[in-house]
Amino acid sequence: MKAVVTGAAGFIGSTLTDRLLAEGHEVVAVDNFDDYYSGKMRFLRRHLENERFRLLEIDILDLDALRRSFEGADVVFHMAAQAGVRISVRDPLKAHHANTTGTLHVLLAARDAGVRRVINSSSSSVYGNAVRLPAREEDPTVPISPYAASKLAAEHYCRLFHSLYGLESVSLRYFTVYGPRQRPDMAIRIFTDRALDGKRPQIYGDGEQTRDFTFITDVVDAIMRCADCPDLKGAPLNICSGSTVSVNQVVHAILKTVGREDLTPEHLPPQPGDVDHTWGDNTRARELLEWEPRVGIEEGLARFIEWYRTVGRA
Template sequence: MVSAGERARRTGSYRRYREGQNIRILVTGGAGFIGSHIIERLLDDGHEVVCLDNFDPYYDPEIKKSNIQPFLENKNFTLEVGDIRNRDTLTRLLEGTDYVFHEAAQAGVRISVEDPIKPHEVNATGTLNLLEASRDSGVKKIINASSSSVYGTVEYLPFDEDHPRRPVSPYGVSKLAAEEYCRVFSELYGLKSVSLRYFTVYGPRMRPDLAISIFTRKALANEPITIFGDGTKTRDFTNIKDIVRANLIAMQKGEGAYNIGGGHRVSIQTLAETIIETTGSSSEIRYADTVKGDAEHTFADTKKAERNLGWRPQVSLEEGLRRYAAWVSNSRS
């Protein structure tokens, strides 16, 4: 097996590897919610960061542009507008790259039910493309953004990493396929990887189509909040600061799959009520038909991450919701 030093020598990063200097990192989907927070931390740590994003209009590209606006004057930051499905783009960007944070994805459980092809092309085929290019370029490790959606049908709670994986949406299937490609490339080719199974991430710059974002903005405007279903579905919500910390740890240690969750199980009804109370809102709660493809429950057992990575969630949901509501209010002013 080729050593890390030899791989670094072949890709032109040997000097930095030998001298222990800051490293070159590619963040796919770097203009998105999670990717931009990871980049912010990497730049703060003095690393050289390349952001690859295609600014897909799944939600307003202007939001993504504003996410990375603060980085554009940083000499260690490079923005590349491109797609992980383009092999030539990846080959060029990965030359001399040490690590990859793979955040690029076609998100959206509900939209994947309507159009299952695109999530497969981006999340499964796109990840395979990235893995091949990374293997050929001598990348040391890939930190892959996976999802609690790989579990799907509940056999027991909380989910540990050995829980059967039976996704209930095409999105979940595509993320599971990406995980499996990462595993196979590690076993066959020695390309190290970690797949972090995120549980409903929230915080500043989060996607506008997610429940906490919608509920908070409605609450601040004293407008009705609509819940799909009867409100009894439960989720494990994870603050973005805990997600970023898990990613930075995973760059240095761990292989395989890890749950990264907030460690609490909250009903959608309780979430809405908590947001209304936190914001001092007069919003009323309304109900609409449930949506196909939505998981009934998610709840993370994070003992493996604590044991192997030394990671555990630190931001409580109540504190995280207060911080997020304050951020939304400030961004409006």
């Protein structure tokens, strides 16, 4: 297939790009190399000589450029976003522009270019403080951060573009993705970085908040399967491990793996916009995608820490 990956220089987008190219597909990589964090080119550089790979430095807010980049594409994997809850609390407009307006642009450009399917990146954050755990796709969505609101609005546009214009799409609700190339603002990476430097982990709140951590290769596997699964008509799908651990447990496991159990955590005030618990029900994804998560938290942490020690910090 000819695929466009928006946000191809990021954590999930670059891992997906590797996989698409490894499986023989053509990839048009779209990214504006946003300055939220640096060093992203390092993951794409290896593909620059590949004739099935094309890199376009484009902002998805530039609709004309986006339209041109979608010409001839079969599937658009839409990863570009201002990710992160906390920055959205500081700068709600940026999250809105990149995530809501940006997704609307992607849908318009895809519709007009005759793209078969758009795979949209949504987030578990749309549930807010979920009414039940594990959360199911049909449960109420009550965002408690601008990031979550922007992602939920984007989901609605995907659904509408199916009902109004017949554009195939699915909105994947990822639950805290972790692993090699993880964004520098994410907790597991920050805890690991501090532990390797001999600094105490800093935990927001009492650490008893829980997360459904999902390993990057499992997420990319699910995304790949969405290219050819039955049309979901813009509906959301939880992509999650289906299990949950507390932040305290994760910190303990990291300290043990790096051999720094002597470092006692420091607790800071809880952060506005952060939900207390995430835990997803992945039954629908298992059935529709014939997919299952394979990497548990212990193995996933070990693989991340090994990458971070040898590559990530280099």
